[in-house]
Amino acid sequence: MEIAISGIHRLLFSHAPPVRPSEIMPRDVYLNRRDLILGATAAGLSAAMAPRRAEAAQLEASPSPLSTDEEPTALEHITNYNNYYEFGTGKEDPAKNAHTLTTKPWTVKVDGLVSRPAEFDLNDLLKPVTLEERVYRLRCVEGWSMVIPWVGFPLSEVLNRVEPLGSAKFVAFETVLRPEEMPGVGGFFPVLDWPYVEGLRLDEAMHPLAILAVGLYGETLPNQNGAPIRLVVPWKYGFKSIKSIVRITLMEAQPPTSWNKQNPREYGFYSNVNPEVDHPRWSQATELPIGQGLFAKRKPTLMFNGYGEQVAQLYAGMDLTKFY
Amino acid sequence: MLHRTDVAKKLRPSPAVRFRLLRAALYWVGFAPAVWVFYLGFTNQLGANPVRTLEQELGIWTLRFLIATLTVTPLRNLTGISLLRYRRTLGLLTFYYALLHFATYMLIDYRLDLQAITADIVKRPYITFGMLALAILVPLAVTSNDRMVRRLGSTWTKLHRWVYLAATAAAVHYLLVVKSWPLEPIVYFAIIAVLLAYRLGKHLRRRRRRRPAAA
Numbered sequence: 270m271e272i273a274i275s276g277i278h279r280l281l282f283s284h285a286p287p288v289r290p291s292e293i294m295p296r297d298v299y300l301n302r303r304d305l306i307l308g309a310t311a312a313g314l315s316a317a318m319a320p321r322r323a324e325a326a327q328l329e330a331s332p333s334p335l336s337t338d339e340e341p342t343a344l345e346h347i348t349n350y351n352n353y354y355e356f357g358t359g360k361e362d363p364a365k366n367a368h369t370l371t372t373k374p375w376t377v378k379v380d381g382l383v384s385r386p387a388e389f390d391l392n393d394l395l396k397p398v399t400l401e402e403r404v405y406r407l408r409c410v411e412g413w414s415m416v417i418p419w420v421g422f423p424l425s426e427v428l429n430r431v432e433p434l435g436s437a438k439f440v441a442f443e444t445v446l447r448p449e450e451m452p453g454v455g456g457f458f459p460v461l462d463w464p465y466v467e468g469l470r471l472d473e474a475m476h477p478l479a480i481l482a483v484g485l486y487g488e489t490l491p492n493q494n495g496a497p498i499r500l501v502v503p504w505k506y507g508f509k510s511i512k513s514i515v516r517i518t519l520m521e522a523q524p525p526t527s528w529n530k531q532n533p534r535e536y537g538f539y540s541n542v543n544p545e546v547d548h549p550r551w552s553q554a555t556e557l558p559i560g561q562g563l564f565a566k567r568k569p570t571l572m573f574n575g576y577g578e579q580v581a582q583l584y585a586g587m588d589l590t591k592f593y
Numbered sequence: 594m595l596h597r598t599d600v601a602k603k604l605r606p607s608p609a610v611r612f613r614l615l616r617a618a619l620y621w622v623g624f625a626p627a628v629w630v631f632y633l634g635f636t637n638q639l640g641a642n643p644v645r646t647l648e649q650e651l652g653i654w655t656l657r658f659l660i661a662t663l664t665v666t667p668l669r670n671l672t673g674i675s676l677l678r679y680r681r682t683l684g685l686l687t688f689y690y691a692l693l694h695f696a697t698y699m700l701i702d703y704r705l706d707l708q709a710i711t712a713d714i715v716k717r718p719y720i721t722f723g724m725l726a727l728a729i730l731v732p733l734a735v736t737s738n739d740r741m742v743r744r745l746g747s748t749w750t751k752l753h754r755w756v757y758l759a760a761t762a763a764a765v766h767y768l769l770v771v772k773s774w775p776l777e778p779i780v781y782f783a784i785i786a787v788l789l790a791y792r793l794g795k796h797l798r799r800r801r802r803r804r805p806a807a808a
Contacts, residue, residue, distance in 0.1 A: 350641035358775040360641070411772065413642055460773040531773060550769060551717055552709070563634045563643045563701065 325488040328400055330420045335478060336404035337575075342415040344486050346560040351493045352409065353512055354460050355444070355451040362453065363493035369450045370513065372497040379427060381518035382437035387430075391497055395483065397430075398422040402487070403480055403501070408542045408574045410506035410528075414556040419501050420484030425475045433471065433519050440474040441524035442467045442500060443516040461527050467511035468524035468538065469502065470583075478503055478579055481514070504576040506540045537593040541584070542574035546593045616682050623686040626654050627693055644702050651694035656767065656781050658687040659760055663788040670795075681737050684756075688734040691727050691763075719769035722762045729759035757792070760785050 341347075353363040356370075377394055380386040404418045428440070446464035448454045454463050473479065482501045483490060490496040495512025502509050508528050518524070528536035535549050544554045555567040573580050584592070606614065630650045633639050639646040662683040669675045676683075703710050713720040733753055735741070742749050764782040771778055 346641035354773070358771075358773070413645075458774060458776070458779075460775060528772075547716070550719055552713065555709075557642065557644065557702075559641045562637050563639065563647065565644065566704070567702075 325491065327488055328420045328484040330400040330402040330484070330487065333401040333403050335579075336402065336418075337406060337416065339404070339406065339416045341404060341418045341486075342558075342560045347415060347417055347485060348491050348493060350415075350559055352411075352507065353453075353493055353495070355446075355453045355463070355465065356493065357453045358460055364491075366452050367492035369452075370445075370447070370492045370496070371450060372492065372513075375497050375515075377498065377514055378516045379431045379518075380516070381441070381520050382434040383519050384432040384434060385430070394427065394498075395422075398426055400483070401480075403482075405478075405501060405503040406574050407501075407503065407507055407510075408556055408570060410508060410536070410540070410548060410553075412551060412553070412556055413559050414568075414570075415559045418486055419480065419482040420487065421480040421482035421501060423477055424479045424481050424500065425477070427481065427517065428471075428474060428519070431519075436521050437519035438471055439520045439523050440469050440471055441516075441518040441520055442469075442511045442514055443518075444511055445513045445515045460531075462530055465511060465527045466525060467500065467509055468526050469509075470523075471519070472583055473502070473580075476580060476583065478576060504541060504573040504580045506542055508536070509540050539584075539589075539592050541580075541589065541593075542570060543572060543589055543593065544570040545572075546590050612678060616679065619679055619682050620686070623658065623682070624689075627651065627690065644697070648694060648697050648702060651690055651697055652767065653777075653781075655687055655690040655694055656763055656785075658683055658690055659756075659763060660781075660784055660788065662687055663756070663760060663785070667788065667791050685734060685737055688730045691730055695723075695727055719766050722766040722769065726759045726762040726766060729755050729762070733759075757789055760789065 349364045350360045351363040352360070353367060356363040356366040375391040376388050377391065378386075378388045400420050400422055402418055402420055404416060406414060407417050408414045444465035446454065453460070469479070480501050481498055482495075483498050485491075485494060490499065492513075495510075498514050499512040500510045500514065509526075523538060526536075526538055528540075529538055542553075547553050553570055556570045557567050558565055571577070605611075630639075630647060634643050634647050637643070662680055665676050665680040665683070669677060699705060699710060703713075714724050715721070733756060736745060736749060736752060745752065764778075764785045767778040768782055
């Protein structure tokens with residue numbers, strides 16, 4: 270299977286993972302996996318059957334001044350408490366089900382109002398970038414929060430590469446849609462209109478805080494966190510940070526977004542973290558930090574999730590109760 | 594043979610004793626989920642968001658006991674199996690779970706931040722519905738003893754029909770607390786709707802039968 274791990278490996282990791290596979294997975298699983306490899310059956314098969322952490326590989330990333338110095342949430346919680354409805358609506362469903370998602374090979378199509386539209390193989394997309402560690406606060410619209418050490422690079426680097434036209438005002442994003450790999454998609458009562466789509470204004474997308482993440486805690490992204498590549502926009506509610514991106518389209522008109530389509534009164538296009546604008550059904554004034562036990566104390570939610578100094582000017586003169 | 598049956602008969606507890614034993618067992622079994630989930634909570638085994646999990650578990654068990662309580666009558670009418678004597682226990686378990694659910698929200702989640710809680714009750718429809726359900730359950734629980742049944746007579750029956758409103762409010766409370774339309778709240782809502790529709794149907798049929806007689 271190691272053979273199957275393609276260029277991304279060689280490109281991003283100057284050295285092999287310091288942890289042997291046998292140390293991170295149960296011995297019987299390891300041995301079975303080894304049999305498969307030795308049997309030289311389809312490499313893809315063994316890749317699909319191996320547990321998730323065996324797939325994780327270390328990433329080299331430089332620290333960033335844009336990181337918070339707050340204590341990151343435990344990896345266990347970041348990878349077991351997820352909203353990724355394609356794999357089920359329960360918080361632990363994605364961790365249970367997302368292993369079925371094939372993330373290799375992966376291509377991202379960047380098109381629309383650009384001079385150089387392209388379909389990038391993920392390896393090619395990552396070739397010219399320098400990965401950084403960005404420790405960001407994440408505030409979910411449901412009223413909980415985490416601190417996550419992402420590994421990624423500014424979204425603007427990809428946008429600049431395709432050269433947006435002057436008419437481009439918005440950026441639309443789309444998550445992969447593979448019903449055969451996604452147990453939460455389908456049924457006669459779909460929770461959302463698939464595929465999951467999101468959008469940003471072009472100036473928001475060009476902001477240095479907006480990143481495309483390919484890892485967390487120094488390793489490649491687990492599937493339940495949006496592998497292999499996802500958006501992270503830390504001053505907006507978590508659902509804006511779309512996972513497992515296959516398409517980025519530059520547009521003149523504001524693109525539709527999934528939760529806004531599902532309930533326009535509750536979820537706006539902007540969805541900036543704002544303690545003063547409540548969700549119609551619950552308050553956004555406070556948040557519960559994840560992973561601090563039964564007696565965790567709610568803490569006040571900050572305007573723009575605490576990134577106001579950097580991003581407030583993007584919304585100067587806008588009525589944020591109207592553009593929520 | 595005859596002799597042995599006689600002995601067995603003598604050893605078998607009287608119906609009254611048997612009822613009390615079974616009722617005590619029902620309480621023990623009924624409280625087991627609460628004990629278990631609090632144990633998991635205090636030993637930090639409830640995952641990333643233990644407060645939410647604790648609230649949800651206690652809330653779902655409230656709905657389960659509520660559904661069990663409301664199933665007693667249709668079960669007797671449709672199958673002849675009568676659990677009428679245990680209905681009070683089931684109803685009280687519903688109330689105790691609702692109280693634990695509410696206490697968790699008040700004490701652990703909001704730490705008695707009365708200002709925030711009051712704002713929640715007024716502004717958040719899901720809290721409003723939950724509070725309404727709990728408020729209805731209080732007088733029902735208080736009047737759930739033989740003395741009150743005797744004293745209130747037919748008023749007791751009328752008073753306890755309010756449980757239908759409490760059940761509706763509780764089901765809506767669950768629907769409103771989640772994003773989108775996941776399956777579980779819909780299933781609970783549907784079960785409660787069926788149980789209430791059954792009663793409404795019976796009530797309408799009875800009225801139709803009575804009307805010609807009155808004319």
